[in-house]
Amino acid sequence: MDTEPLVALDPAWPKTTLAQATAALTAAGTKFEMETVTIGGIPTRVWKHAPPSLAWLIAASRMHGERVFTIYEDERVSYAANFRAVAALAHALVAMGIGKGDRVGLAMRNLPEWPVIFFAAASIGAIVVPLNAWWTAGELEYGIADSGCRVLFVDDERYQRLVAHAPDVPALETMIVARASGPLGDGARRLEDLIGTPHGYASLPDTELPGVEIATDDDATIFYTSGTTGHPKGALGTHRNLMTNILSSAFSGARGFVRRGEAVPDPQPKTYLTVIPMFHVTACSATMMGSIAAGNTLVFLRKWDPVRAMEIIEAEKVHATGGVPTIAWQILEHPDRAKYDLSSLEMIAYGGAPSAPELVRRIYTEFGALPSNGWGMTETMATVTGHGAEDYLSRPTSAGPPVPVADLKIMDEDGVTELPIGEVGELWARGPMVVKGYWNKPEATAATFVDGWVRTGDLARLDEEGFVYIVDRAKDMIIRGGENIYSSEVENVLYAHPAVTDCALIGLPHRTLGEEPAAVVHLAPGTSATEAELQAWVRARLAVFKTPVAIRFVPETLPRNANGKILKKELKGLFEDRAAA
Structure with a gap:
């Protein structure tokens, strides 16, 4: 059983069961209607109305016009300006000979250029490889070589790191550097020579994206796993994987209203303080995809600092932030918190690490904000479960139930026997968010991906309503006598x-x-x-x-x-x- 609810909830809650809320929201003709399609030979439930591709999504984002998309220090880029930069860079990549299936690396901190590069490459059918900007030069070299990048986009910090290392990557033809601090070596180009600076994106020509046919299940990304043991593995994701997150996140939010017995409001643009690196699926897939669909504003920090974060929340009237639990803890515990007006916060969300029930309670009681979390992994392109509002407050140690297009099961060590409700075993997940496999690693793919299911390596249990409780990573469990x-x-x-x-x-x-x-x-x-x-x-x-x-x-x-x-x-x-x- 879960712990007792952390706060007193309305005795009349919930007005509907989880199954009733799901049935109402996914009925025929609704936004969250589902259908079954065949993916990799396996019949799979999908969101019927999910956008078909990253190119479609970024083209549709022009409808947000002058609404601000990204804020970084004094740089404010509108949706219209962002699209102009995406289209200009996409054409530049085509002119460089980059086409469908080519890998385009991206290693930089959270900057307005990051989504421009990401969507420019994806919109021409290239496979974007977001590399961990925290990696050493040797680790970056591994990712570049393993994925076979032909072009690599870097910021000045990553460029200096790689140049000093003199990487030997034969497939890499060009490095394109954003915000270079000095002269560039042979073969390197300045991004600003192609599309200018973020301040000037609005003055770029208003052109369409190159005409490239992209199927929903085409390859789109390679995100590398954490690599806690051995070399990290590249998870090969599709356009469908990323587009699934848009409706999965929206569904979890809508379910909270239905459970409360309220009508689901029309979505309103929000401002997010984005502190998780964009090279992680939580920020890129779970946050950015839905934000673009909704017209949200993403505020980037140069580096995490709780005081700077509170300044931004006050100045930009930030509605939501989070990422990992430690961020929420550092704001909650900061001795200067009372000096800042944080009343605009409506939600503090996180994934990527378990959170303590005490954190859930304090977010609600001290910020007046609703806590939200979910479970996913690089191999699921983020969202598999969503947990928020009263459901989270009443089950604070759960990661929530799976979204309707996903299934979960708990398996024994033998990988064959499914365990009953309440028993702890390895969590397996399936759905349209599960990636194709690992890039150029057939043995690892076969061991992890089984008939549409991904073996997560997490130890977990399910309750009678389908809420999942992650109890540990299998390798982190301690066995004492x-x-x-x-x-x-x-x-x-x-x-x-x-x-x-x-x-x-x-x-x-x-x-x-x-x-x-x-x-x-x-x-x-x-x-x-x-x-x-x-x-x-x-x-x-x-x-x-x-x-x-x-x-x-x-x-x-x-x-x-x-x-x-x-x-x-x-x-x-x-x-x-x-x-x-």
């Missing part, structure tokens, strides 16, 4: 302590027990707690064997990769003084 310890369960209890603002549970080797749990904790500013105090806090709420045998305190929030996942391997060094018993 034969007893399973799910890290999220212990972490949630630690988060509930008033002093804890960030934490992680890891396993330490033990000669006879196999493993023992240990925790790394970051305390909120101005608070204090001791190891013994936190151990007693956990012991009072969970079985004794789940209590951390050691707790280390760190002055900063815990290290994470760009997807928001805590780098637990880096934390084990904090316990070197504890020799294996």
